[in-house]
Amino acid sequence: MTGIVFHVSGHPDDVLLFRGSHLWNDLTWTGMKTVVVVTTAGDAGFENGWWQAREAGLVEACRVAGGGAAKPEVITVKGHTATHAVTRYLAPTWRCYFLRLPDGNLDGNGFPATKNQSLPKLRDGKISGIDSVASGGASLASQHYASWIEVVDTLHGILTAERQGSDTVHPWVNASDYDRKRDSGSHPDHYATGDALQTFVHADGYYRAWWLSYCTDGRPTNLSGAEYDHKRKLYYSYVEKVKQLYGGAPPCDFDGEWARWGKRCYWSEEKS
Template sequence: MIAGVWAHYDDDLLFGTPTIDRAIRSGHRVRNLFLTASDAGTGMSPYVAGRERGIRAAYDVMRGSTTAWSDRETVLANGVAVSVTSPDDDPRIALAFLRLPDGGLTGGGWFANGYRTVPRLRAGKIPSLTTLDTGQEFTVERLVATVAAFITGSGATSVLTNMPDSAPGGDGDHPDHGATGGLVAAAVDAGLIDGATVRYAVGYPRHAWPANLDAEAVARKLAVFAAYGEHDEILRRDPDDYLALAGLGEWLRREHLIDESDVGRGGDRR
């Protein structure tokens, strides 16, 4: 059973696939927690709603069905409420949305959200952060506990997440990615989750790593991502055009997952 903890709605598709796709096709369960609303400073907007439709569509491709999804609120063991969506005919899959503000490419956020972001929270620049939809407040400690509660509550035997910003492989990545991986790493260091189950996905810097997916795997990954992209008003384009995009095309041709034990510790991993 895979539990994923990701910064944005497409991180699992770009950096944790084909592993996730193959797990679903083999009959395994997948639970993902997305920390931010992936809102690009727009708040709870049509843009966010579109991206959430897109992530459902991508998992429809993986599971081979387009039946309806239903939403519910779930309260984790530490008292945090998350919005969870699952296909009506496939309880193996659950996507949980915490909907914290997106940090943007600088990690500093936007005026509309008061420049309050997960990277700034972890850096100690703000004392707390609130969700865009429910107004739940998070300190760093509560966010680490939330990540741990999601993972342990899912019964995960494998955990996938973004590369921590403290790791050499995290240099040059999106700040939200590094902060998300850093929260999982902090949960490992605190003994809240088993590090032996955790693998970190190399993100933006992966374009410099060797391409390691064959043509069939790339075509399948592209089909999954294109189903998502159809609902993302910024990324939307003809499917074959994604492979020609700088960065995105390289990510679609690669997947590099690093075991927790192989990720170096550098700096504060709170």
């Protein structure tokens, strides 16, 4: 295997809703290693298994397209400033990394259940640190990020390590657009994830595909045929796994979200 491509998502379903047709192509491309990284748990302030179900749903979607079962393992990622424990699901041709940082909420202020911590607040210096939801609220050294740069370093470390041994000179990084004008009205976690990547992807020679998210609702549909069918299969593989694992009524409208974004995929590219 010589090729590699990255998809970096703020929440477990972002890449499925906004870039799913491309993710399917990458997962089914012979000789391609597909790396998916998710920065937040997408917990929405719930402590009843919601984020665990969402994480498992994304892993299931990757399995359906890419094949090969993957079990979670905890690995250490070394950055320039600290070392952090990150959960990884490893399959022969794909892998998923989950930082499991708290969901920032639609206003970027987080949720009481996770001490109102969020990536946007950490980036903006409004809080001095952030804990993974998997730490149970305790500031475990390996799951506590003491600064914004530690989050950036962890993302940088994951991409750098996975890139080793690949013949791809300029790997593509697919991620939420950092540009507030192009991707107006997006989730604060989407912007924060794009902002973190922006600090190093250009200098490291990655090609970038910045996908648009919420603002595409109402734009002309531009997916049909196999592209649409593959994206739908990925997304509903996620949905069915979440429903299977989550004990209560899901706190989101899966079909409603699909109706808004399922037939749409918009992005911009940067290569220089």
